[in-house]
Amino acid sequence: MTNSTPASGRKPLIGLTLEELRAVAAECGLPAFAAGQMARWLYEKRATEIGQMTDLSKRGRERLEQSYRVGRETPKAAARSTDGTVKYLFDGAGGRDVEAVFIPDRDRATLCVSSQAGCRMGCRFCMTGRQGFHGQLPASAIINQVLSVDDSDQLTNLVFMGMGEPMDNLPEVMKAIQILTAPWGMAWSPKRITVSSIGKLQELRTLIEQTKVHVAISIHSPYSAERESLMPVERAYPIVRVIELLRDYDFAHQRRLSFEYIVWRGLNDDRRHADALGRLLRGLDCRVNLIRYHSLPDSELHTAPEGTMTAFRDRLNELGITATIRASRGEDIQAACGMLAGEARK
Numbered sequence: 174m175t176n177s178t179p180a181s182g183r184k185p186l187i188g189l190t191l192e193e194l195r196a197v198a199a200e201c202g203l204p205a206f207a208a209g210q211m212a213r214w215l216y217e218k219r220a221t222e223i224g225q226m227t228d229l230s231k232r233g234r235e236r237l238e239q240s241y242r243v244g245r246e247t248p249k250a251a252a253r254s255t256d257g258t259v260k261y262l263f264d265g266a267g268g269r270d271v272e273a274v275f276i277p278d279r280d281r282a283t284l285c286v287s288s289q290a291g292c293r294m295g296c297r298f299c300m301t302g303r304q305g306f307h308g309q310l311p312a313s314a315i316i317n318q319v320l321s322v323d324d325s326d327q328l329t330n331l332v333f334m335g336m337g338e339p340m341d342n343l344p345e346v347m348k349a350i351q352i353l354t355a356p357w358g359m360a361w362s363p364k365r366i367t368v369s370s371i372g373k374l375q376e377l378r379t380l381i382e383q384t385k386v387h388v389a390i391s392i393h394s395p396y397s398a399e400r401e402s403l404m405p406v407e408r409a410y411p412i413v414r415v416i417e418l419l420r421d422y423d424f425a426h427q428r429r430l431s432f433e434y435i436v437w438r439g440l441n442d443d444r445r446h447a448d449a450l451g452r453l454l455r456g457l458d459c460r461v462n463l464i465r466y467h468s469l470p471d472s473e474l475h476t477a478p479e480g481t482m483t484a485f486r487d488r489l490n491e492l493g494i495t496a497t498i499r500a501s502r503g504e505d506i507q508a509a510c511g512m513l514a515g516e517a518r519k
């Protein structure tokens with residue numbers, strides 16, 4: 174689908190909440206109920222042009238078109254993996270591109286979306302982190318990823334695990350979640366959405382209290398000094414404080430808490446780490462996703478052997494913590510965890 178309307182300074186309608194659409198209706202001299210009609214065209218019928226909104230008056234559409242456009246932007250490139258994973262490249266903020274990754278898996282079809290162009294968290298193992306920060310994605314750019322990938326109609330799940338730290342762009346991420354889950358929006362169940370975070374404390378609390386989405390925390394080491402060497406944000410947001418905060422909430426019903434743990438050879442893959450992780454998470458209703466690492470150029474980090482990962486998983490399971498090894502997807506198109514760089518592949 175293409176939005177052939179030239180941008181020409183007109184503002185996008187996608188990414189606006191019902192309340193904001195009411196303000197647009199008032200501004201353009203449309204009746205208040207036109208906001209609900211616009212929301213239906215944008216999020217349910219997936220219109221790409223204001224001209225398609227045929228239950229708005231012709232005059233109303235013309236007035237709307239003077240200042241607004243739908244705002245759908247097709248991906249500028251797509252790379253397909255042999256395993257069915259597709260990596261899409263979109264215009265991002267600050268002149269940098271961002272990526273969304275479509276991951277089909279039996280009866281599930283997940284889209285991994287980006288929330289920022291680049292990232293300022295600086296995780297040592299992450300290609301996005303190496304780029305630095307280039308700008309926040311507005312809700313329109315987040316929702317556009319969901320609506321404009323070729324496989325949009327098939328999507329069953331959404332994960333905020335692409336480029337950027339979602340809690341570092343909380344207002345726009347919250348707006349996108351509202352549009353995704355509201356009855357006037359895309360009416361997704363929040364149980365189909367997972368937001369990943371390094372654990373920015375105040376923002377994480379807001380996310381948990383104001384939404385019902387699943388939460389995933391990047392942990393990667395149970396030891397503070399070691400985590401800090403991998404993730405400098407440990408200094409500002411120590412994992413023990415993140416876990417303390419999580420203990421305030423109920424993750425046994427309706428929503429899920431998971432911890433993401435990349436397993437590196439000789440670094441965090443032994444029984445000592447598994448036991449320390451078990452102690453740290455004791456009593457929390459959670460699961461641990463063990464992730465294979467994909468070496469970056471010049472990186473001294475390497476993925477742990479298969480047997481080591483299995484032993485690590487089994488040890489956590491013995492300690493009463495559900496742990497699974499996440500299947501690696503899209504390696505051949507550099508779409509796997511930590512590999513998103515916002516670059517078109519020829």
Ligand code: SF4
Nearest residue numbers: 292294296299302337
């Ligand atoms: S792993 Fe996530 S939080 Fe860390 S630098 Fe990469 S995108 Fe940012």
